[in-house]
Amino acid sequence: MLKNLFSLDGRIALVTGGSRGIGKMIAAGLLAQGAARVYITARKAGPCEETAKQLTAEYGGECIALPIDISTMAGIDRLAAEIKQREPKLDILVNNAGAAWGADFDEFPESGWDKVMNLNVKTPFFLTKALAAPLRAAASAERPAKVINIASIDGIFVNPLETYSYAASKSGLIHLTRRMAAKLIHDHIVVTAIAPGPFKSDMNKAARDHEDEVAKRVPAGRIGTDEDMAGTAIFLASRAGDYVVGNTIAVDGGIVYANPGIPGAGWDS
Numbered sequence: 001m002l003k004n005l006f007s008l009d010g011r012i013a014l015v016t017g018g019s020r021g022i023g024k025m026i027a028a029g030l031l032a033q034g035a036a037r038v039y040i041t042a043r044k045a046g047p048c049e050e051t052a053k054q055l056t057a058e059y060g061g062e063c064i065a066l067p068i069d070i071s072t073m074a075g076i077d078r079l080a081a082e083i084k085q086r087e088p089k090l091d092i093l094v095n096n097a098g099a100a101w102g103a104d105f106d107e108f109p110e111s112g113w114d115k116v117m118n119l120n121v122k123t124p125f126f127l128t129k130a131l132a133a134p135l136r137a138a139a140s141a142e143r144p145a146k147v148i149n150i151a152s153i154d155g156i157f158v159n160p161l162e163t164y165s166y167a168a169s170k171s172g173l174i175h176l177t178r179r180m181a182a183k184l185i186h187d188h189i190v191v192t193a194i195a196p197g198p199f200k201s202d203m204n205k206a207a208r209d210h211e212d213e214v215a216k217r218v219p220a221g222r223i224g225t226d227e228d229m230a231g232t233a234i235f236l237a238s239r240a241g242d243y244v245v246g247n248t249i250a251v252d253g254g255i256v257y258a259n260p261g262i263p264g265a266g267w268d269s
């Protein structure tokens with residue numbers, strides 16, 4: 001029983017935003033642990049198909065590109081229909097696709113609010129709802145299905161960057177994770193979230209282009225790696241994580257929970 005605790009042998013998974021960055025790290029991790037098929041989505045078809053080809057060549061299972069914009073209800077329904085047409089059961093859904101927007105408080109545009117809230121909060125809810133049938137079909141008490149939402153440490157602590165809708169969206173997603181978990185656990189679908197700290201990506205250009213600078217602000221002294229992200233996703237997706245329900249795991253080298261803070265600022269100092 002303890003031998004294959006982290007195995008994902010034969011699992012069917014969907015990772016939204018799997019063409020690059022954190023989604024790609026997770027898709028690779030699921031395949032490395034034996035997932036049979038991992039579907040990845042993105043808006044741009046070329047990079048999505050390129051990543052699918054690369055991951056299929058690298059691992060035993062198959063990675064399949066479904067390039068669809070999931071920021072609208074029409075896109076969400078199209079993606080769900082594509083999955084349901086191909087798979088009667090879906091073991092793992094990773095709601096990873098996300099967007100950010102930064103602007104001064106006095107200039108912050110409504111478009112930067114709606115774009116971020118729609119993709120980061122509305123889409124995970126309605127995509128999970130649209131895929132409830134294949135998730136329920138895959139789920140049993142012995143082997144629950146998994147929904148893993150990719151939040152952010154910006155939803156836990158206050159990032160000084162003026163990314164108002166992003167912070168609200170990620171905090172909202174963390175609480176939505178708890179609320180959905182409380183409902184779906186009764187169908188043996190386990191909902192959890194990961195709150196990443198800095199990982200190299202197009203979204204986090206600071207971590208990608210100024211790694212040493214960013215690492216100085218991380219208690220662990222480094223930014224996150226593919227292994228850090230894949231490892232947590234594999235844990236939550238596999239038998240090893242079955243009893244973790246509604247929780248959000250910060251994968252951040254200690255930024256949120258192991259940060260000594262500003263000397264002299266505490267009430268008891």
Ligand SMILES: NC(=O)c1ccc[n+]([C@@H]2O[C@H](COP(=O)([O-])OP(=O)(O)OC[C@H]3O[C@@H](n4cnc5c(N)ncnc54)[C@H](OP(=O)(O)O)[C@@H]3O)[C@@H](O)[C@H]2O)c1
Nearest residue numbers: 017019021022042043044070098152198199201202203204
């Ligand atoms: N990197 C970090 O340090 C960090 C830290 C905390 C949280 N996160 C979270 O991790 C997740 C992934 O971020 P990342 O850093 O890997 O960002 P990224 O490099 O920008 O990747 C985002 C992925 O989502 C896809 N995507 C974006 N909009 C989409 C849409 N409307 N429909 C379908 N796919 C879409 C992108 O492909 P297309 O552009 O082709 O659509 C891409 O595959 C996000 O939720 C982000 O908030 C990241």
